[in-house]
Amino acid sequence: VRIHRVRSCSSIRFIKSKYVCVFDKSALKFSHQQRLFRTSAVSCGQIVQFKLSDIGEGITEVTVKEWYIKEGDSVSQFDSICEVQSDKASVTITSRYDGVIRKLHYSIDEIAFVGKPLVDIEIDASKGVASEEDVVETPPMSHEEHTHQEIKGHKTLATPAVRRLAMENNIKLSEVVGTGKDNRILKEDILNYLAKQTGAILPPSPKAEIVPPFRKTEAVPAAPKDKARKIPVPVSRPIVFSGKDKTEPVTGFQKAMVKTMSAALKIPHFGYCDEIDLTQLVQLREELKPLAEIRGVKLSFMPFFIKAASLGLLQYPILNASLDENCQNVTYKASHNIGVAMDTEQGLIVPNVKSVQVCSVFDIAVELNRLQSLGSAGQLGTSDLTGGTFTLSNIGTIGGTYAKAVILPPEVAIGALGKIQVLPRFNGNGEVFKAKIMNVSWSADHRIIDGATMARFSNLWKSYLENPASMLLDLK
Amino acid sequence: MVLQSLNNCLWLSCILRTPKACFRSTASGGLIIQSVSNDVYQNLALEDWIHDHMDLEKQQILFLWRNSPAVVIGRHQNPWQECNLRLLRQKKIKLARRRSGGGTVYHDLGNINLTFFTTRKKYQRMENLKLVVKALKALRPQLDVHVTDRYDILLDRQYKISGTAAKLGRTSAYHHCTLLCNADKFVLSSVLKSPYKGLKSNATPSVPASVKNLFEEDPSLTSEMLLDAIAKEYAAQHQMDHHITLINPADETMLPGISNKTKELQTWEWVYGKTPKFSISTCLNMAYKDSVLDVRVNMDVKHGRIEVCNIDLPQQWLPPGLYSELVKNLTGSKFCPNETTTLVTALLRVCPQDDELHSRWSLLCENMIMLM
Numbered sequence: 088v089r090i091h092r093v094r095s096c097s098s099i100r101f102i103k104s105k106y107v108c109v110f111d112k113s114a115l116k117f118s119h120q121q122r123l124f125r126t127s128a129v130s131c132g133q134i135v136q137f138k139l140s141d142i143g144e145g146i147t148e149v150t151v152k153e154w155y156i157k158e159g160d161s162v163s164q165f166d167s168i169c170e171v172q173s174d175k176a177s178v179t180i181t182s183r184y185d186g187v188i189r190k191l192h193y194s195i196d197e198i199a200f201v202g203k204p205l206v207d208i209e210i211d212a213s214k215g216v217a218s219e220e221d222v223v224e225t226p227p228m229s230h231e232e233h234t235h236q237e238i239k240g241h242k243t244l245a246t247p248a249v250r251r252l253a254m255e256n257n258i259k260l261s262e263v264v265g266t267g268k269d270n271r272i273l274k275e276d277i278l279n280y281l282a283k284q285t286g287a288i289l290p291p292s293p294k295a296e297i298v299p300p301f302r303k304t305e306a307v308p309a310a311p312k313d314k315a316r317k318i319p320v321p322v323s324r325p326i327v328f329s330g331k332d333k334t335e336p337v338t339g340f341q342k343a344m345v346k347t348m349s350a351a352l353k354i355p356h357f358g359y360c361d362e363i364d365l366t367q368l369v370q371l372r373e374e375l376k377p378l379a380e381i382r383g384v385k386l387s388f389m390p391f392f393i394k395a396a397s398l399g400l401l402q403y404p405i406l407n408a409s410l411d412e413n414c415q416n417v418t419y420k421a422s423h424n425i426g427v428a429m430d431t432e433q434g435l436i437v438p439n440v441k442s443v444q445v446c447s448v449f450d451i452a453v454e455l456n457r458l459q460s461l462g463s464a465g466q467l468g469t470s471d472l473t474g475g476t477f478t479l480s481n482i483g484t485i486g487g488t489y490a491k492a493v494i495l496p497p498e499v500a501i502g503a504l505g506k507i508q509v510l511p512r513f514n515g516n517g518e519v520f521k522a523k524i525m526n527v528s529w530s531a532d533h534r535i536i537d538g539a540t541m542a543r544f545s546n547l548w549k550s551y552l553e554n555p556a557s558m559l560l561d562l563k
Numbered sequence: 564m565v566l567q568s569l570n571n572c573l574w575l576s577c578i579l580r581t582p583k584a585c586f587r588s589t590a591s592g593g594l595i596i597q598s599v600s601n602d603v604y605q606n607l608a609l610e611d612w613i614h615d616h617m618d619l620e621k622q623q624i625l626f627l628w629r630n631s632p633a634v635v636i637g638r639h640q641n642p643w644q645e646c647n648l649r650l651l652r653q654k655k656i657k658l659a660r661r662r663s664g665g666g667t668v669y670h671d672l673g674n675i676n677l678t679f680f681t682t683r684k685k686y687q688r689m690e691n692l693k694l695v696v697k698a699l700k701a702l703r704p705q706l707d708v709h710v711t712d713r714y715d716i717l718l719d720r721q722y723k724i725s726g727t728a729a730k731l732g733r734t735s736a737y738h739h740c741t742l743l744c745n746a747d748k749f750v751l752s753s754v755l756k757s758p759y760k761g762l763k764s765n766a767t768p769s770v771p772a773s774v775k776n777l778f779e780e781d782p783s784l785t786s787e788m789l790l791d792a793i794a795k796e797y798a799a800q801h802q803m804d805h806h807i808t809l810i811n812p813a814d815e816t817m818l819p820g821i822s823n824k825t826k827e828l829q830t831w832e833w834v835y836g837k838t839p840k841f842s843i844s845t846c847l848n849m850a851y852k853d854s855v856l857d858v859r860v861n862m863d864v865k866h867g868r869i870e871v872c873n874i875d876l877p878q879q880w881l882p883p884g885l886y887s888e889l890v891k892n893l894t895g896s897k898f899c900p901n902e903t904t905t906l907v908t909a910l911l912r913v914c915p916q917d918d919e920l921h922s923r924w925s926l927l928c929e930n931m932i933m934l935m
Contacts, residue, residue, distance in 0.1 A: 142731065143686045152639045152839070165733065170638070172767065175665035175714065176688075176729035177638040195839070196765045270615060270820065338868075338895050339902040343909035346892075350913040409916055418916070436905060465901035466652055469925050469932070472908035496912050 132211075134189055136204040139171075142178055147201050149173040151193045156206075160188050163246050165271065168206060171199060185246065186210040245272040252277050278327045340434030350496045355533040358491055359541045364553050365507060365523045371555050379452060389427060390451040392479055392504065395551040397423040397443040398561050400477060403544040407476045409497040410535055417535055426478035426495065427455065429462045430485070437495060438467050439475035444563065479504065488526045499532040500541070593801030595625045595794050596810045603633040603659045603670060608824035609812035611662060613680055614735050616820075624680035625797045626739075627790055627807070630670040632747075633657040634754055637665040637728060641766035641838045643759045643898075648935075650754055660834050663739060665728030666769030669755055673745035673776065675786060677793065679738045686736040688714050688727060695725070695742070698796035702788060703781055715772070716740075722775035744786050745778040759934065761845030766838065831897065835867035847930040851923070856880075858927075860934070864898045874927070881923060885914055893931075900935045903928070 142149060149171040156168055162182045171178050190207035193199050245253070245260055249272055253260050256277070263280045265272035337345060368391060379386035400407045400423050409418045426439040438458040440451055461467045477498055482490050483506035490503035505526040512522035527549075531541045551558045598606050606628045613624060634646050634656060642648060642658060645667040651658055670676070679691040692710040699708050707719050716725035729738040751774065778784050790807075798805040815822050827833055840863070847858040859875035872893045876886065892906050907928040911921065 172639055172664045175727055177664035178731040181733045339897055340905050343905045346909045347912055469904055469908055469929055473911050497916050
């Protein structure tokens with residue numbers, strides 16, 4: 088075993104003096120050739136002043152831009168401590184020691200000097216202190232592998248405890264995938280690697296049969312007769328779960344939802360559902376889609392649903408109303424600003440199409456295209472998101488048949504549209520045919536909307552969609 | 564020059580960790596790779612990956628890459644201070660924050676990026692830039708190009724054609740620079756002009772410079788010629804074969820962990836959240852009915868979120884309860900127009916339904932959102 092003694096370096100200054108260079112005794116256990124550079128200080132909880140090392144190019148001062156740790160944090164060797172900047176170069180300073188941060192010598196935007204203390208670290212008593220040189224420790228392995236390692240030029244990061252665990256289990260660190268910072272190999276990674284290999288933490292011996300759990304072997308059918316064959320036994324493996332709960336404040340989109348939904352709670356909801364046969368509408372849309380495309384517009388079903396809703400609202404204007412806070416007055420809104428619930432990366436938003444009562448189906452399609460592209464780019468403006476009077480939510484594009492939608496104040500009604508399914512239905516002649524069925528679930532404010540009104544509105548809306556030609560009669 | 568596809572490149576895979584039998588290439592000292600992707604996030608992720616994973620002791624690396632339109636800010640910069648974010652969003656130009664220091668640059672396919680990877684000890688920006696100048700002069704001897712002591716490359720002693728930045732880690736370092744060949748100068752100058760007023764910050768400021776494209780100087784030049792000339796010079800200086808190996812930064816098998824790096828570079832927390840603390844002190848001029856209101860706004864933004872918010876409105880212009888709701892909700896929220904819009908419109912749902920109130924609210928909020 089070759090052990091190198093490194094000169095004590097002047098840049099490591101101990102507050103309590105007297106240090107001795109000793110061998111790390113665990114080094115003697117290694118039977119393979121390896122290189123380890125160590126000096127250790129014999130003391131408990133020594134505070135070391137970690138100095139800012141040379142940056143290169145003759146630079147003497149840098150600006151501290153970000154601290155990755157704070158006083159009281161524990162750090163391991165190679166953990167990032169801070170980010171400093173000098174003349175267009177951003178430098179990550181990493182810790183040379185395992186220990187606890189006791190003092191930060193600079194605050195953000197202060198100038199730090201090369202060769203002067205950056206942080207004070209209290210060293211763990213049990214562990215050694217790394218030398219001045221930046222070294223890459225090579226893991227314990229045979230000589231051939233060592234050469235092979237050099238050819239690969241692969242470096243592995245792992246704390247001494249992890250290396251010991253790997254060595255004890257005859258694991259090559261190069262074959263373990265590290266999941267820690269900078270792809271460092273953690274104890275969990277070693278355990279997972281082992282679990283995959285043998286199903287238990289045992290050094291594989293030449294005689295023991297390695298039985299992968301949950302895999303059937305050909306031996307099973309012959310088992311009763313052949314005693315020599317082994318029956319696979321599921322081995323219980325240690326479950327290493329290193330996940331932690333994560334708490335974060337509610338902000339942004341979530342906060343908006345909280346506000347809206349808390350207010351919606353005050354509204355007594357009632358629901359009403361029905362089934363719509365869209366067979367004719369599907370066919371109509373197929374015919375109209377290419378026409379819309381020529382005009383540069385994508386035509387979905389929503390423009391039809393929206394226009395039909397507006398026609399219905401003309402007959403039942405109470406569904407397009409608003410109740411004031413004290414429930415003293417009902418305001419019948421003149422304009423049908425129909426909201427369309429949209430799911431974006433950040434969350435739910437509900438832009439609305441203004442004045443649907445004076446828009447054609449094509450106009451609505453154009454506006455929907457505009458709102459959708461702004462919505463997915465996160466660029467909807469306040470005017471697009473305010474002023475809604477009635478909302479449709481097409482949850483069916485994601486899935487589902489029935490839903491109970493929540494009314495968005497200050498509105499009084501909302502419709503949730505399920506997905507369009509092909510289902511068998513009877514026609515006028517009593518024959519079964521393939522029908523395109525969609526379910527709608529309405530929710531309304533029971534303080535001013537009664538069941539009968541909701542039902543009649545729904546029937547009217549349904550009739551327009553089941554027989555699109557009838558929309559022509561009432562189009563304004 | 565030989566372009567080799569990655570599948571044929573045994574010695575690259577050997578360096579990248581797979582324990583296969585490998586042959587040492589006859590060349591030593593250097594490796595030249597070129598990205599097949601034009602996605603700024605993928606390419607930046609590849610830089611990070613090489614920096615974190617590859618051993619540069621025996622072999623230095625030159626990485627060649629180009630991006631579709633993007634603005635790239637330095638590690639410690641403030642995007643609001645550096646560019647016109649509204650214009651970027653409108654034009655769908657990407658915004659990226661790199662890990663190296665330095666100033667803001669505009670990338671498009673008319674700009675070449677060069678990254679020189681070395682060990683920390685062999686970090687040498689001046690040498691790298693001199694290599695580039697040497698390559699340019701070898702290609703076109705009459706070009707008046709030289710390196711300044713600010714690590715810029717100037718054309719005709721006045722126009723900046725290249726800017727530099729660097730990143731140093733524990734054992735590796737990289738120095739990258741741009742090279743303007745045929746970039747859209749009009750878009751460049753319009754996106755790199757910040758419209759945001761009243762910003763006070765310690766973030767690294769960019770130093771504006773007049774720029775020129777190399778192709779304006781010599782229209783016979785092409786990007787391929789420039790890349791080839793630089794590769795040739797690098798190869799000569801590193802005593803290596805003049806190969807350029809193509810690399811796909813989306814290949815997770817070859818580059819395990821790279822998709823996580825790519826994702827991280829695109830998160831809001833990285834792009835905007837890493838902005839050093841800054842404050843805004845400005846005046847909104849809101850035209851309301853027949854008058855113009857001057858409204859002083861003061862905000863502190865930390866980690867991209869509003870830490871403190873003060874809006875100096877005339878008394879009773881908004882009901883006090885609503886004003887405090889607004890401030891309370893903005894505090895802790897991202898300094899982001901999308902998020903603010905969602906919040907303020909949600910708040911509008913739960914306040915009294917009064918047209919006058921709504922129009923004042925919308926006016927104020929729209930002006931606030933313009934600051935972001």
